[in-house]
Amino acid sequence: MQGDETEDRAGGDRDFVASLEKGLMVIEAFDSGRQRLTLSDVAKLTGITRAAARRYLLTLTKLNYADFDGRYFTLSPRILRLGYAYLSSASLPARVQPFLERISEETGESSSAAILDGDDIVYIARSATRRIMSIGLGVGSRLPAYCTSLGRAILAYQPEVMIDAYVQRVRLEPRTPKTVTDKAAFRALLDATRVQGYALVNEELEFGLRSIAVPVIEKNGRVTIALNLSAQAGRVSAEEMTERFLPALKTASESLGYLL
Template sequence: MAEPQHLAGAAGKASPGAGEEASDPNFMTSLARGLSVIRAFTEREPNLTIADIAKITGLPRAAARRCLLTLMQLGYAGSDGRTFHLKPKILALGYSFLSSAPLATILDPLIEQVSGAVQESCSAAVLDEDDVVYIARAATKRIMSVGLNVGSRLPAYCTSMGRVLLAALPESELDAYLSRVPLKPYTERTITAVDALKRELERVRDRGFSLVDQELELGLRSIAVPIHTAAGGVVAAMNISAQAARVTCPEMEVQFLPHLHRASEEARVLLVRSRGV
């Protein structure tokens, strides 16, 4: 399956506005620049030159060079003399989140359980900026042309987990999202009209789940449910993805949705026990 060009950098794009100075006196520009450099590296582009980093992040070449050399001195990056790459030590940054976040800790075994029961890939994600970010994943097969792992990012508007999370936003936050995010077509099925997307999100709220049929990638279907707190808020989403040739949309609702609902309810109970949410 050929990889859509739109997805090429979806798993690790740099922060928008990374090269801009912040007016907040508490804002550390050097730290923000360093983080934008780290996020420039992706699965498709694991080796980058200083010029590459500067282009991706919007930083001056001199600033990109200083960030890279600092990361090298700290053991987070390496170089062959021309290009730079991240080193395994960088995983410690993500592990700090996973080991301290009860949400990820709770969802991981539930994701494995659901994936084992249906023999399909299962994931959990949260909304971060304008994307969904994967915080747990159990993959049985590589069903997408882009490899997905914990930390991967995908657009919210055309993914099942993203729509579940967008549907839970207050109206003002959803309107702000729709006003700033271009609804680009990933396939000919992608909803790109704001009014149509709003109607679909209303449908998601009414039904309590989202089913996306080949809008992110042809041949891929996904169904997702929200994960609630005791107070009713939505803190994450959980989905099952499958090849369209193997399962129809109605079959996904019948075969997969009950497993997702049970796991979501178990996650809600465990979250209450762990932190009284």
């Protein structure tokens, strides 16, 4: 349970504020598929007690970060202040955005940039020319790293010990029948990604969606961000993804790498 993990961390660090972490866990319980939650829902999702969940939810409501209709809690628009605090203080999204717009202008396809956060990728910038997924994607959206080109492009360039730990703990759930779920095969894909310099995902995240991503190698050699292009499989073949789109991605990646 997440609540137990919180207590373990708090017990070993006098500077750790467990109540703050629990409050953030309550906020993160809400997402695109869970926009309205009851008190019981939040307690179950976070692993904290009903009494604690109630206090956090009512505090958020008093501060206007959440709304309550007598049964369901929902996040209010004020919660956007938390995300805006990052966007306004971080230069990375602002640096990336012009590169994505240039990529989309050259190719006519949607492009994105993401970072790794835990076992997920988080979109930090996006230039969308059309909606090509059943779910809407925007800045702040999260997806599993293992079945996305952005995730693989970042993971492949991490230290071996980190890759080993990730492969050992992650559950490779089949998002489609094409999703690679064998851990040995997945590790081989990461090795191939690092050798060839890009990741190509063919309808593993969602039917009808192909994407290609490249890492942004920073001046210190680290990779914390990747860029990608996505297209509908019915319009663009896998071969065309590498022939048409890879050069634009690599050019943008190399240029951006000099700035980071």
